[in-house]
Ligand SMILES: Nc1ncnc2c1ncn2[C@@H]1O[C@H](COP(=O)(O)OP(=O)(O)OP(=O)(O)O)[C@@H](O)[C@H]1O
């Protein structure tokens with residue numbers, strides 16, 4: 001939280017949000033803050049059900065905080081803004097459209113003066129970036145889970161959003177496919193200019209992809225811990241097996257356990273755990 | 284399966300069915316008034332060919348009109364129920380209750396309510412008996428739309444109408460056509476119920492009724508076959524429309 005207001009593209013300060021349910025208000029966020037500088041990549045981890053998806057809906061302008069501010073580009077978010085791109089665990093591609101038409105969907109909705117051909121070119125360009133050239137005319141049902149998720153990422157970026165919100169996009173994929181997609185994320189970041197907020201359950205993913213990892217406490221969530229990842233932009237998977245990375249993963253793991261409200265004694269047995277992030281992939 | 288085969292299979296099945304039927308009547312030595320045989324049907328059709336054409340047309344257009352009404356009503360009410368939970372909770376019991384009423388008991392009510400409006404009465408009954416599956420399919424299709432679909436479009440600033448047009452409607456089409464296939468057969472039942480129970484001198488139902496009165500059993504059977512043929516015809520019209528508009532949902536079959 002050291003950045004000054006001017007250089008943070010996403011600024012969430014002291015946000016409170018409660019859902020109104022039949023059983024009365026359900027406080028989900030209570031005093032959560034995060035700042036993401038322009039072009040930065042922030043990962044948010046936290047126990048299941050602590051309000052991570054709620055946070056993404058606040059940033060997308062689909063939901064508004066009871067208290068506190070959600071600010072993008074120094075402006076308070078009061079409605080959905082089409083400078084945001086979203087992707088979820090479920091790729092939600094439209095089965096009746098080709099992959100290319102799925103990717104170009106945002107360009108049909110966000111006002112722009114691109115011709116049909118220019119839109120398609122944008123689709124081709126993105127699909128090539130994620131290694132899906134040749135699949136433009138296929139239907140989503142003809143693709144594997146990992147390919148569908150790549151197409152979903154392309155759709156999220158089609159209209160050149162400045163904010164990319166990813167809600168556990170790799171959660172349902174197997175470990176190897178997931179690692180492929182991490183690499184693709186790095187390539188996309190290299191080619192496209194966006195500020196990213198990634199929700200994940202995978203600590204290794206957060207350390208491999210992000211510049212900053214935020215741990216949310218249990219519901220109602222506040223910011224519990226912020227870890228700065230000192231790696232540069234160029235990363236390889238081997239980086240995850242350095243002592244430095246192991247220490248970060250361990251740190252995060254402890255923080256998650258605190259967030260889950262587990263007794264700290266348990267921690268004594270954990271340091272030997274070879275795969276600290278493998279606790280809860282997806283949900 | 285080649286397209287020739289796909290065409291031939293049902294026809295062969297039909298011929299086998301007719302042969303079995305003929306054989307059954309012959310071996311049991313059933314007289315006409317117990318069970319007419321397929322070979323009696325030809326002459327019956329020929330004798331009343333103009334009536335079959337005229338009354339068949341009556342029954343067909345009334346059924347289709349009833350179906351159109353059912354589609355219009357079902358889509359609008361299904362949309363209302365699909366998008367609003369309150370409306371869904373309010374309307375479901377009403378719809379189910381109405382659907383549970385045996386339609387034969389509705390015939391006299393409708394006939395009295397709109398005395399002499401035979402066409403309208405018949406169309407109304409076809410409508411009443413067939414709107415339920417359409418309404419339910421649309422409302423379920425819309426209410427089970429995964430929230431992520433909505434969120435993606437909403438976050439881009441799309442209007443509700445855009446969401447309906449781009450996602451909800453196409454996504455609901457397979458269920459809609461499934462329901463329409465059921466509705467087609469139901470609508471024929473509705474039309475004929477009105478034509479038979481409240482005979483007014485038109486439609487295949489009336490032809491059936493006059494066959495009964497004049498003890499012309501082959502004619503009665505011929506009417507049943509004609510209805511079956513029309514039912515099959517309309518059903519396949521729906522199948523073709525489904526292929527055109529919701530063909531993408533069919534891949535699991537192959
Ligand atoms: N529309 C809603 N109405 C009422 N309660 C809701 C609503 N959406 C979410 N909740 C509740 O709010 C809490 C936080 O939900 P949210 O989806 O933000 O959690 P999450 O951290 O994304 O969970 P997960 O890790 O399982 O994805 C949960 O307890 C959930 O049951």
Ligand SMILES: [Mg+2]
Pocket residue numbers: 052053054167
């Ligand atoms: Mg979630």
